[in-house]
Amino acid sequence: MRLLKPLMSTLLAFASASVFAANGETAVVFVNGMNNTFDDAIASMQVLKQRVSARGAGKGYVYGNAYNATNGFFSDLYQVFKQKGQEGEKVSGFWQMVDGGNVTPGWMSTALRDKYVATLSKEVTPELPEHLKFYRQHLSANRKLVLVPHSQGNLYANISQNILIGESAAQAPNVFAVGVASPAARTMPNSTYVTSSADAVIGALRIIKSVLPSNISQGFHPFKDFLGHSFTKIYMDSSMPAELAIVREIDRRSAAPVLR
Secondary structure (H helix, E strand, O other), rough: OOOOHHHHHHHHHHHOOOHOOOOOOOEEEEEEEOOOOOOHHHHEEEEEHHHHHHOOOOOOOOEEEEOOOOOHHHHEEEEEEEEHHOHHHHOOOOOOOOOEEEOOOOOOOOHHHHHHHHHHHHHHOOOHHHHHHHHHHHHHHOOOOEEEEEEOOOOOOOOOHHHHHHHHOOOOHHEEEEEEEEOOOOOOOOEEEOEEEHHHHHHHHHHHOOOOOOOOOOOOOOOOOOOOOHHHHHHHHOOHHHHHHHHHHHHHOEEEOOOO
16 A cells, blocks of 8 residues: 555665765665565676676765655556646646756745645655655765666656745755656756657657657567567666666766766
8 A cells, every 4th residue: 555655665764774874975865666576676786786886886886766656557657647646737836947958956935835645745756855864864874876766766766856945045956867868848947757658658648749759769679668668677687788878977977986
């Protein structure tokens, strides 16, 4: 049930507490998509860590998960559509910071921020308070925060970035996202995404909702993942172009880039 989701997020924050003992300058946080178990999210983060390291990047990184629990495919899908509704013009007050890629950091008052967090966590993102707490711990440790959301995780990440940048001009230069298989209609300032043209899940959503265009071609690989949407089997496959593109974008936003 959805009531379990904040609890799971809290448990994950405790499980990941050891990262704060590290001296890293960049925090890379994986934000999972729909229908992912806790173990699925942890496994994806570990694959991401391995791929970053294999490419020669990742020195001084610390890793973590901002977990959003699953309540089954159809329940999660319903939540995606509710989250997509937050991107529409009727809620432009929350998205006023996004204007053709420009933003005025710190525009959100404390009272307005608390109102948005309370409303969004009640209606569409129950884990939002715990996610924000987790992110602020990294920012308070003077780390750059690079979110790597997959699928539905992009909708969570956009909302979190909006809050973090909107509430503090000081945090704005240190908050980024490198989205993977994004169902979102927009990215936050200084962030990017990688979506395969063969991703059937995002392609189907694009038919009925506003979604960012595909920006990488990987071909059809039915024996790996018929839908072309899997984070580990498709986007993190080192034999495909998306993996290097994602790692490079993470590295570019880190405290000490090394890749060319």
